[in-house]
Amino acid sequence: MAQLLSDPEIGKALGRLPKWRLVEGGLVLVAQFADFAQAIQAVNRVAEIAENDNHHPDIDIRWNKVTFRCSTHSAGGVTALDTSLATEIDGIVSAIG
């Protein structure tokens, strides 16, 4: 099973992900897009990599605003799977938003 990261390890990852925050044991990004269609496009790309990696973010969609939350449910917090997923999501959001 994936191991929870320590606070310094999470802090180091957040240093490379300046738009992300640690909220209640998950890495959170609120991304804003031009419109709903772009938001869904980003979500669809994220869904594809999540399925490939079998590691899924929690996603909240509100018109052009999407909240991504990365935590490892089975471990109850942030693992390397989440810093990796957050890095991939960050790249997708930057490419579209």
Ligand SMILES: C[C@H](O)[C@H](O)[C@H]1CNC2=NC(N)=NC(=O)C2=N1
């Ligand atoms: C059985 C399957 O491996 C698990 O349910 C996977 C699927 N995706 C997952 N995603 C996340 N974020 N956390 C998990 O613990 C998790 N578990």
